[in-house]
Amino acid sequence: MLNEAVNLESSPGAEAAPERRVRDRGATERAILAAAKSLLAEEGFQNFGINAVARRAGCDKQLIYRYYGGLDGLVEAIGADLGTWVRDRIPEDAGGMFLLTYGDLMERLALLLLAALKNDPLMRRILAWEVSENTEQVRRLSEARSKALALWLDRMRGSLAPPKGVDAAAVNAVVIAAIQHLVLAGAAGGQCAGLSLKTSKDWEKAATALKRLVRGVYG
Amino acid sequence: MLNEAVNLESSPGAEAAPERRVRDRGATERAILAAAKSLLAEEGFQNFGINAVARRAGCDKQLIYRYYGGLDGLVEAIGADLGTWVRDRIPEDAGGMFLLTYGDLMERLALLLLAALKNDPLMRRILAWEVSENTEQVRRLSEARSKALALWLDRMRGSLAPPKGVDAAAVNAVVIAAIQHLVLAGAAGGQCAGLSLKTSKDWEKAATALKRLVRGVYG
């Protein structure tokens, strides 16, 4: 494992075009944030660190300290960015306009949330982070995500009132918990409690079961 | 965050009584495994490494390489140990002897699983690990846990057959997903989807909602 000094970039033929970085703080800040988001989405929170983000952003980590005050500030910025999540995935025909019953609404919401999370690696990674650590960092991020989710649900819910006699908040939380864990387990290991979660056929089964559960309580 | 030394040094006086470790390979192996399990349960998988385990076990990490073939082997040993989980929490009055319907059974199973996971930090950490990483290490551990869970469910189920017309495997997987995520979120952040999960009152709400959902599908 002796590493000879092979990295001499003073090769005579190659004209080293240094590709001078334009001095644009705004662009650099955006590049850092984008790098952080993509890194977190693709690699997960395990190897999410100053060095890795700087490497991906193609700049020096010192700039992260300067512009964001370190990883904490950067994570906060990601959290703030999460607000756009809501805007991005609210269909124009918002909410329960055409939905007659609360059951209709919740079934639709459940399936939409399932699909949305399945296609959002960043959200999934944040979710996994939340249940794995309890640092201040994560807590803030979690709060941002939670707020975004609540806002999304609220926008989609419209003005439909839940039926009496059931603790809708608790039931919905349990349903959401199921959705979130299904998505996490599916993305991570391809299965959950013996149920395979790989093919779209598998997911249809899960979705059907989910529908059944929701319909069971809300009719 | 230097963890306190766990070595059992006595005689705080100047008398250096090094408390010579008895030369007992079996005991050392057991100490290492116990240290690994408690470390994982208490600190989570984030800081779970050779050095940390050796530190907690009060021995040199070299021994972990020798006796377990490194962290991988040690994790495997933890997985094997998970088999005892089933034995330890199967009540003598096993299964659905007194349960008339499949709904009765699943409701009881759901509540039992919820309680069991709530009181098992090691299982929770493994669960969180599973949804956060997809290395070979975790995959093996996941398989062991999955097997243990399946065995437990099987033992508890008895010979009761699920009703026709519902994909019981899928529904149960979704229910288990909900339980697991509730426990994870509760332990990590104290809430899930807006539902607080701190006091026993909170957990009662969640359990009630869970019961409702199960009863909704299985009657």
Added chain:
DNA sequence: CCCGCTACTCACCGATTGGTGACAGCGGGG
């Protein structure tokens, strides 16, 4: 008694981490 096996410890390796201080280059305002 000594020898050899085995349990165990120690010292070191290269790599990577988070974090900081010093420096280079450009550009705008006096």
Added chain:
DNA sequence: CCCCGCTGTCACCAATCGGTGAGTAGCGGG
């Protein structure tokens, strides 16, 4: 013009990581 401040780069720090090779200490058998 010169100088100052902002942007970006680099070198370096201590700490920790996983991993290995060499050496020590005790016990049992010849």
